[in-house]
Structures are given as C-alpha cells and as structure tokens.
Amino acid sequence: MIERLSDSDGVRYRLTPNRSISWPALVRVWLGLVALTSVVVVGMSLAGAWLVIPFAGLELAAVGAGLWYTARQCCRQEVITFGPSRVVLEKGRQWPERRWDWPRPAVRVLLDEKPHPWLRERVCLCCEGKEVPLADFLNPRDSRQLVSLLESQGFPVRRRTREIVGVRF
Template identity: 35%
Template sequence: MVYQQQHQEHEVLIAEPNRSASWQANKWALVAMCMLSGTIASGFAFVGAWPILPFAGLEMAALGTALYYVCWKLRYRHVVTFDEQEVRIQKGHYHPRQSWSFERRNTRIIISTKPHPWDAPGISLSHRGETVCLGEFLSKDDAQQLIELLRSRLRVQSHSANTSKDF
C-alpha cells in the first residue's frame, strides 16, 4: 500500500505491506478461538480427559504468538520525505530503525524490471554511489504507483531489465 501526505514544508510518501486485518481484529479472532478451544477442552476434561487442558493452552499461546509476529512484520514501512533541498528515507516497524538523507538535486531513481511478469519492479534511490532499495514488499500495482509518485519528484537514472534470477 502506498500513500502520500502533504505537510506545509514537506511531502511524505509511505509504503507499507498490505494487511488483511488489524491487530485489534486479530485479537478478537484470538479471543474467539480461545473460547472455542476452551469449551472443547473443558468438555474433554469433564469426561476425564483432563491432559488435553495444557495442550489446548499451549496451542492458543502459539496461535497468539504467531498472530502477533505477523502483525508486527506487517507494520514495517518505508517513509520517503521530500523537502526543497533534501530527500530523507526511513525504514522501520513502529519508528525508524534505518535512515538516509540525500541531497534532492543529486538523487535519482533506479528501476529494474523482473523477468516474471507478476513480479513487481525493483525500486531504488541512488545518490553519489549509495543506493537504497524501496518497497521490496509491494505488489506490482503498488510498486507502479510508487514509481509514478517518485517520477514526479525525482529523475530516473536507469530503467533496465534485471537479468538475475531469485530462487
């Protein structure tokens, strides 16, 4: 998913993975699964199969951990901030873990197409030999949207076919 925000002194492009459900929705799904599993496990415990109770608890703990991990991974985002003189790129989950600042007039876009038609093109920003990849997690349509938004703000340095195969 790609969207832009306009502020008084700068413009921000944000790229993040698509999410089917928020953390709040996942918590409700986890509560529903815990209630169902607890009801079934209680029924088995009532008829004498009490050893099922710790396994049901472990199963729900594993499900909760997996849901939290997936939601955390999907909070990863790339933020590109443009002002008159500078392009700032930040990457991270809830706050920036990595950050780059480039001079805007010397920053270029590098677009590399992938060999398979379903793959999204590779997008990088380059400044005096330093290259930062953007939106590796984007779908093809979202990557095209990001390219169009970047093209309206920066120059394209190269647009070439990527001959390397990722297996």
C-alpha cells in the same frame, strides 16, 4: 499503501503495507479461538482425554505468536520527503529507526524488473554508490504507482533485469 502527507518543506509520502485487520480486532479473533478451544478442551478432558490440555495450550500460543508477528510486520512504514534540495527516507515502525538524507540531484531510482512471473519488481533509491530498497512490502499495483510517483517528482528510473540464483522453472 501510499499516502500523501502535508509538509511545509516539500512533498511527503508514507508507504505502509496493506492491513486487512486492526490490532484490537486481531486480539478479538484470537480470544474467540481461545474460547472455542476451551470449550472443546473442557469437553475432551471431562471425557477422560486430559492430555489434550497442554497441546491445546501450545497450539494457542503458536497461533498467538504468529498473529503477533504478522501484525508487527504490518506496522512497518517508510516516509519519503522530497524537498527542494534534499531527499529524506525514514524507515521504522512507530518511529524512524533508520534515516537516509541525500542531495536531490544525486538521487536515482533503480527498478529491478521481475525475473519470474511469481516475483515482484524491486524499487531502490540510489545515491553515492548505495542502493536502498524502497517499500519491499508493497503489492505490485502500489509498486507501479510508486515508480510513476517517483518519475513525476523528476527522478530518472533506470531499469535492469536481475537474475534468479537457484533452480529455474
């Protein structure tokens, strides 16, 4: 998802993955699974199959860990600021964990076109010999929107085809 933020120094955008559910709602879903599993486990253990209890606990722990990991990955965000003379890219979750600050005239956009229909295009910001991937979590529609947004800011987009290493279909 691409969201424009207000900024006095220039134009600022926040790039985030699409989230279909909030953290409190995800916890409620997991608690619903716990309640349903508990009813089944109590019934099975009263029938004499007490060995179900540890496996149900392991299953709920695994599902909870998977939900937590997915929710954590969906909290990633990137903020890109286009100032009159600088371009600043910040990546992180709750606060900026990594930051790049480049002179605006030196920044280029590199678009790795998808080598296979199942893969997506990869957008990179290039400056001073470094390539920094930009918003790997965007869906293809948002990725195309990001490329057109970067073009509208006056950055030249260079396209290149990338090769697949490994088995081809």
